[in-house]
Amino acid sequence: MAQAPTDGSPNALLREAIEEVKKTAFTMLRSLAVLLVLSILLGYAILFAFRSLSRSIPYTHSHDSLISGVAIWLILLVTAVIIEQFKGIIIRQLSSYVTRRMSVPAVLALAQRAGRPESTAGAALTDLETVRSSLNEFTVRALIGIATVPFMLAFVPFIHWVCLLLAVFFCSLAGLLSMALARATRKEGALASDGVSQAYGLAADAMRSGEAILAMGILPRLAQSWIGISTQAAGDAWRARLLAARLRLALDIVLEAFRGSIMFTLVFLTFAGANVAGMFAVATFLVFRLIQPFGTIGIVMQNLGEARAAWNRLNSILSDTPLPPEGIAFPCPQGRLVVEHMSFTFRGPQPVLLRNIDLTLEPGTVLAVVGASGSGKSTLLRVLLGLHRPAMGGVYLDGHSTSQWDRRDFARHVGFLPQQPLLSRGTVAEVIARLDEPDMALVVEAARRAGAHEIIVGLPFGYATTVSGNYQLSMGQRHRIAIARALYGRPKLLLLDELAGSLDKEGEAQIAALLHDLKREGVSVVFTTHRPGLIAAADRVMALRNGTLVPTGEDSLMLSGPGRRALPSKPPALTRKAEAA
Numbered sequence: 001m002a003q004a005p006t007d008g009s010p011n012a013l014l015r016e017a018i019e020e021v022k023k024t025a026f027t028m029l030r031s032l033a034v035l036l037v038l039s040i041l042l043g044y045a046i047l048f049a050f051r052s053l054s055r056s057i058p059y060t061h062s063h064d065s066l067i068s069g070v071a072i073w074l075i076l077l078v079t080a081v082i083i084e085q086f087k088g089i090i091i092r093q094l095s096s097y098v099t100r101r102m103s104v105p106a107v108l109a110l111a112q113r114a115g116r117p118e119s120t121a122g123a124a125l126t127d128l129e130t131v132r133s134s135l136n137e138f139t140v141r142a143l144i145g146i147a148t149v150p151f152m153l154a155f156v157p158f159i160h161w162v163c164l165l166l167a168v169f170f171c172s173l174a175g176l177l178s179m180a181l182a183r184a185t186r187k188e189g190a191l192a193s194d195g196v197s198q199a200y201g202l203a204a205d206a207m208r209s210g211e212a213i214l215a216m217g218i219l220p221r222l223a224q225s226w227i228g229i230s231t232q233a234a235g236d237a238w239r240a241r242l243l244a245a246r247l248r249l250a251l252d253i254v255l256e257a258f259r260g261s262i263m264f265t266l267v268f269l270t271f272a273g274a275n276v277a278g279m280f281a282v283a284t285f286l287v288f289r290l291i292q293p294f295g296t297i298g299i300v301m302q303n304l305g306e307a308r309a310a311w312n313r314l315n316s317i318l319s320d321t322p323l324p325p326e327g328i329a330f331p332c333p334q335g336r337l338v339v340e341h342m343s344f345t346f347r348g349p350q351p352v353l354l355r356n357i358d359l360t361l362e363p364g365t366v367l368a369v370v371g372a373s374g375s376g377k378s379t380l381l382r383v384l385l386g387l388h389r390p391a392m393g394g395v396y397l398d399g400h401s402t403s404q405w406d407r408r409d410f411a412r413h414v415g416f417l418p419q420q421p422l423l424s425r426g427t428v429a430e431v432i433a434r435l436d437e438p439d440m441a442l443v444v445e446a447a448r449r450a451g452a453h454e455i456i457v458g459l460p461f462g463y464a465t466t467v468s469g470n471y472q473l474s475m476g477q478r479h480r481i482a483i484a485r486a487l488y489g490r491p492k493l494l495l496l497d498e499l500a501g502s503l504d505k506e507g508e509a510q511i512a513a514l515l516h517d518l519k520r521e522g523v524s525v526v527f528t529t530h531r532p533g534l535i536a537a538a539d540r541v542m543a544l545r546n547g548t549l550v551p552t553g554e555d556s557l558m559l560s561g562p563g564r565r566a567l568p569s570k571p572p573a574l575t576r577k578a579e580a581a
């Protein structure tokens, strides 16, 4: 079948990887099935070779028969070992292939959905690991064992019908115990890891806020609750462990009882005059192979159930969080931003966060967005960026929808400062250059404009200092570098969340000057802030209230909602601008 052409988008790459993994897994499992049939046939052949040797040689005393019998038996044994090796190789290959082929497309597809609560790259990688680890030798061997059970069972009546009854009884009992044991072991593991993570969480919190804890005498109460949590968790885990240990013992007893009951039945039948003397070797072989899969069926079923759920979740990345159609590289914009009747709500049962917003920013306009905590300022910036798709209406840069713009092309025209300026791994220069090959002239220019240059040259290796290595940058330093990254490449549109969030007065003044420069250069800027000094530097000030953007006058610059407070000392210029808006 001809392969569907891929458009190279993360969604298409993931879809292609899923299809390819399904196809390859099917081919590999088919080869395994062939090897399985071969190994079953070989098992029978070894059995019959053994049986005919044990039957004929005691009577014929023929050396030739003995030598040829042993030779055949050895050849069969070596072949069986080789087949086992091949089975192992196929299983290992399949397991590592799944991770190799899927992890990058899965993470890429999720990276495109950054910020959506239902999908995290970490969860996808955990799911992949669950799928991979289920394709281990233990699971596949156990499945192969289960598949051979009907063949083995078909032979048991030839030994004696009583053996068949015993086999059905003990195998069913072992299967039930194995399921119960798997459940108990899982509960034991879950309780133990819950307890550990609660205790670790508490200890980590204590470390993070260590100074406050010491200063306010919270330590004894914290230690008390830590001891309480640890004791409770240890008690729960101990009870679960005891149950699992009892079930494990019961299972071992059942497995041994089956073997013993078959042997003693044969002995009893021999005493009773039945002709079963030649069946001991066959029975030993069959009993072992028959009961073995039932001892592990519980854990195998559980692993497969988890792997199936994980695989379904990986598949649902594509259906649950559809991406907008792949982007278009529109012409270089001038920076005219238009928002038309835009509404937005997060997925799930959530109230509408942004409703019917209309806004037009001509190139070179600087807009400050204010509003209470949680009013939706950061979300508004993400919608303007096209990271979140509006539920209704649209956001357009020079007439082109920002959510339909090719992300890489759009990134060349836009600078973004997230509220938490987390920096990617790399040197300062690489971070500012957005992990591209740094154009040092542009890097230094952006750093100077963000007031970061002096800080950077003071670092141990200047622009070559590695961010998030051993050298720790302060919040303010990171903030300035993040602003420089937003400015890199002279974008036409800047969306800056909590601009000057962790900067001092001097930094705030530098940023206010920067805003004036950007305006002169025709760059459109939307920023959120709580700082009056920066609001004064904006051409327009709008407040996000009840999901809608409203122009603010001096009285409406009061922050509504929880934590309401009036902004202090409003500059006269601000009042004029607000009225004009």
Ligand SMILES: Nc1ncnc2c1ncn2[C@@H]1O[C@H](COP(=O)(O)OP(=O)(O)OP(=O)(O)O)[C@@H](O)[C@H]1O
Pocket: 115, 116, 117, 346, 350, 353, 371, 372, 373, 374, 375, 376, 377, 378, 379, 380, 419
């Ligand atoms: N991914 C998300 N899924 C669901 N709800 C979200 C998500 N992100 C944010 N929210 C909710 O949307 C609301 C607005 O959040 P947002 O971060 O946009 O507010 P904000 O005005 O920027 O707040 P602050 O000034 O405190 O930073 C909050 O109630 C928040 O809990």
